[in-house]
Amino acid sequence: MAQTPSSSSAAAPQTPAFSPLYQQIKTLILQSLQAGEWKPGELIPSEIELAARFRVSQGTVRKAIDELAAENLVVRRQGKGTFVATHAEQQVQYRFLRLVPDSGDARAEGPAQRRVLECKRVRANADIARCLALRTGDAVLQARRVLSLAGVPTILEDIWLPGQPFKGLTAERMAQYPGATYAMFELEFGVRMVRADEKIRAVLPDSEQATLLGVDAHTPLLSVERLACTYHDTPMELRRGLYRTDTHHYHNALS
Amino acid sequence: MAQTPSSSSAAAPQTPAFSPLYQQIKTLILQSLQAGEWKPGELIPSEIELAARFRVSQGTVRKAIDELAAENLVVRRQGKGTFVATHAEQQVQYRFLRLVPDSGDARAEGPAQRRVLECKRVRANADIARCLALRTGDAVLQARRVLSLAGVPTILEDIWLPGQPFKGLTAERMAQYPGATYAMFELEFGVRMVRADEKIRAVLPDSEQATLLGVDAHTPLLSVERLACTYHDTPMELRRGLYRTDTHHYHNALS
DNA sequence: AAGTGGTCTAGACCACAAC
DNA sequence: TTGTGGTCTAGACCACTTG
Numbered sequence A, B: 001m002a003q004t005p006s007s008s009s010a011a012a013p014q015t016p017a018f019s020p021l022y023q024q025i026k027t028l029i030l031q032s033l034q035a036g037e038w039k040p041g042e043l044i045p046s047e048i049e050l051a052a053r054f055r056v057s058q059g060t061v062r063k064a065i066d067e068l069a070a071e072n073l074v075v076r077r078q079g080k081g082t083f084v085a086t087h088a089e090q091q092v093q094y095r096f097l098r099l100v101p102d103s104g105d106a107r108a109e110g111p112a113q114r115r116v117l118e119c120k121r122v123r124a125n126a127d128i129a130r131c132l133a134l135r136t137g138d139a140v141l142q143a144r145r146v147l148s149l150a151g152v153p154t155i156l157e158d159i160w161l162p163g164q165p166f167k168g169l170t171a172e173r174m175a176q177y178p179g180a181t182y183a184m185f186e187l188e189f190g191v192r193m194v195r196a197d198e199k200i201r202a203v204l205p206d207s208e209q210a211t212l213l214g215v216d217a218h219t220p221l222l223s224v225e226r227l228a229c230t231y232h233d234t235p236m237e238l239r240r241g242l243y244r245t246d247t248h249h250y251h252n253a254l255s
Numbered sequence C: 001a002a003g004t005g006g007t008c009t010a011g012a013c014c015a016c017a018a019c
Numbered sequence D: 001t002t003g004t005g006g007t008c009t010a011g012a013c014c015a016c017t018t019g
Helices: A021-035 A047-054 A058-070 A126-132 A171-176 A181-189 A207-213 B021-035 B047-054 B058-070 B126-131 B171-176 B181-189 B207-213
Strands: A074-077 A081-084 A099-101 A113-123 A139-149 A152-162 A195-203 A221-230 A234-243 A248-254 B074-077 B081-084 B099-101 B113-123 B139-149 B152-162 B195-203 B221-230 B234-243 B248-254
Touching: A021 A047, A021 A058, A047 A058, A058 A074, A113 A171, A126 A139, A126 A152, A126 A234, A139 A171, A152 A207, A171 A181, A195 B195, A195 B221, A221 B195, B021 B047, B021 B058, B047 B058, B058 B074, B113 B171, B126 B234, B139 B171, B152 B207, B171 B181
Parallel strands: none
Antiparallel strands: A074 A081, A099 A248, A113 A139, A139 A152, A152 A234, A195 A221, A195 B248, A221 A234, A248 B195, B074 B081, B099 B248, B113 B139, B139 B152, B152 B234, B195 B221, B221 B234
């Protein structure tokens, strides 16, 4: 596995190959992450160990890990090692939530309060099934909840999850969990959300939605449809959120 | 400049220092970019030349350029060289515009049509001045325009620019330019927008806004307030946009 | 003191583009 | 053929963390 990128030594069994060595290494590490060889929050082997395992130089492993770190799949800590990224950390809670108070100080308003309205097992309609790469009629979990920020109901979310990986999820489970929902998905179901796509629109609520958020039916709201994926871009959650934007706004940094 | 990161050799005069060598090199290259030593679209010196100029190894220059490329400040092209990033390219037009048709195929609807409604010189109020890091009463340019996508008026934008760097900008100038506005800012005023922040809300239009967009006053719209910055995070443009989201949506990728 | 990631170097070779 | 960026290696040393 030293010189030719297209070689397939014992260390790189079924890599289709014709990519740089460090890309192959990256793929191998990714497979170990996906297979759960190292769990979220855990320490992965040192660069030197991985270099020995894959029969490449430390620099090549480094470049592979650099890319994984850039994609937020692992976190490097000098002097300690490299850790599998996790949602279950105090610092980076709500990593995917871009709604921030207009004051800018998200910490001042304290943690969000969650109220789970329902969590039931249903059959996917064509729309939901297509988004989650399932077949129409497959079992999915459907949940609805309200998040209150600074005591004010601000976010109404409908969530759909594939039934298979999330078997056994109940409203109690969702409600009682202290931290972010994605942390629970990791700890309870071994599903780590890696990236997500959001489609944002301005809409008016129906009467039920308006009631739940404590606004009237003429209040414009942000509609945020999020498709969250685990490793290899496998869709694992569809979420349709309605955000009040009278005291908060959706923040996005472009570069 | 070889071993000690805090050294200040002739090649690195006023770097405050105590950062890795490659960071110092990055800062030096950044200064040359800002000073206009190499203009947008131009070829910068090769890694070997820069390594010689700064008295460091090619690998160190490479790492500096890697970061600049990751921030979209330069573009690498294998076999050709490294170029200063520019908005004036066919491929990456509207790099900051995240509104895409629901069909997903942005190319199908063709280029946006622009109608410039006004472009006048005014005095900044406290709000505008604060955003642009000016003083209240300073001269600013204020423009308003409508963008039509697939023939339908979809975006209404109010734009504020600091008067000094954009002296001489007229409505004709804005209207006649073939490509994106940021390309014109580069070519005509030497101002390159490097990054931007957006605050997004759902709002209802006032009657004038509704008329310009061809909707009624009860149609919820996306309010997108963008602050665009040039090098070193210097704010250079405030833009308040209203987006129709009946056939388009704002797309955002989270990772 | 030992182990980790972080930086820096020097040299080899590969892949791509232009002449 | 030449020059560019891209990959890979090997070894040195630095900075941080832990025992």
